[in-house]
């Protein structure tokens with residue numbers, strides 16, 4: 065998939081978001097090294113804390129299907145700001161990828177800002193510290 069197609073996939077996933085509380089849709093598209101793409105959307109809950117972010121849905125779908133070889137991740141929102149991953153998601157991403165992993169964040173205009181995981185989570189905690 066081209067970057068444009070991967071972004072379109074994340075944008076389309078916003079339509080599947082279950083967001084009766086925040087009304088803030090997020091879509092995600094996670095690309096593996098062989099080009100396989102796992103998608104996600106945010107899924108909220110009346111009890112609030114069980115809510116899961118779009119990018120974690122995509123990552124957990126991939127992990128549960130036996131995949132850990134991630135190449136890049138697109139996160140799409142409809143706001144004016146680029147939809148960057150929350151702190152919890154940054155730590156979950158950290159578990160499976162290196163510092164140079166590419167994270168592409170989209171705003172509601174479909175504009176993209178490129179980050180590495182290191183940009184978003186420097187001095188991160190990982191298994192080497194245990």
Ligand code: THU
Nearest residue numbers: 086088090106117118148149150
């Ligand atoms: N959300 C995501 O899906 N990804 C993020 O990284 C930011 C937050 C969702 C969670 C919740 O359903 C809504 O956006 C508002 O916080």
